[in-house]
Amino acid sequence: GAVVSQHPSWVICKSGTSVKIECRSLDFQATTMFWYRQFPKQSLMLMATSNEGSKATYEQGVEKDKFLINHASLTLSTLTVTSAHPEDSSFYICSAKTTTSTDTQYFGPGTRLTVL
Amino acid sequence: GESVGLHLPTLSVQEGDNSIINCAYSNSASDYFIWYKQESGKGPQFIIDIRSNMDKRQGQRVTVLLNKTVKHLSLQIAATQPGDSAVYFCAVKGTGGYNKLIFGAGTRLAVHP
Numbered sequence: 629g630a631v632v633s634q635h636p637s638w639v640i641c642k643s644g645t646s647v648k649i650e651c652r653s654l655d656f657q658a659t660t661m662f663w664y665r666q667f668p669k670q671s672l673m674l675m676a677t678s679n680e681g682s683k684a685t686y687e688q689g690v691e692k693d694k695f696l697i698n699h700a701s702l703t704l705s706t707l708t709v710t711s712a713h714p715e716d717s718s719f720y721i722c723s724a725k726t727t728t729s730t731d732t733q734y735f736g737p738g739t740r741l742t743v744l
Numbered sequence: 745g746e747s748v749g750l751h752l753p754t755l756s757v758q759e760g761d762n763s764i765i766n767c768a769y770s771n772s773a774s775d776y777f778i779w780y781k782q783e784s785g786k787g788p789q790f791i792i793d794i795r796s797n798m799d800k801r802q803g804q805r806v807t808v809l810l811n812k813t814v815k816h817l818s819l820q821i822a823a824t825q826p827g828d829s830a831v832y833f834c835a836v837k838g839t840g841g842y843n844k845l846i847f848g849a850g851t852r853l854a855v856h857p
Contacts, residue, residue: 731793
């Protein structure tokens with residue numbers, strides 16, 4: 629149980645284009661999903677917290693107009709990187725919190741974004 | 745702000761030995777702690793968690809110890825196997841809203857045959 633998927637698993641795009649990453653909870657409903665970014669050999673950095681049906685809460689220093697988050701249902705959240713640049717290349721990971729669990733987060737497999 | 749740190753960036757052990765990975769946190773009000781395992785190119789995998797009303801919790805081959813006095817927790821892996829090679833992160837639930845997790849820097853565990 630508590631499986632989270634991400635799509636795509638990797639993506640390569642040209643500078644200036646936008647990329648959408650999907651995060652799905654497969655066997656549970658998630659009222660809250662989290663988006664993280666991880667650079668090589670570094671830890672996970674929280675970008676934003678996404679609550680179903682409401683606006684995402686962004687961490688300090690994360691541009692909300694560049695990283696658009698939509699959490700339209702209890703099983704799907706999307707992250708769109710707009711006007712991507714090479715410095716946006718990273719490993720993007722989502723996690724989801726079950727409605728029956730107060731604290732445990734289950735992570736997706738991650739999406740490797742490379743911006744040329 | 746809140747922070748989580750690890751004592752060692754890399755830990756090398758022999759197969760079959762026990763491994764101990766340590767983590768320190770800064771906020772004495774933290775009440776929930778998790779250990780995750782991350783293999784290369786994959787997302788973090790939940791290993792074990794513990795709440796602040798406990799000092800010790802055991803799972804399959806893993807034990808988490810929490811010392812609230814010195815704000816320290818550790819992950820013990822018994823009979824370490826090559827498949828345990830990965831980066832291990834401790835995470836602490838933040839005291840703000842939305843149950844945010846604050847991750848430590850990570851310790852790479854290398855298991856040698």
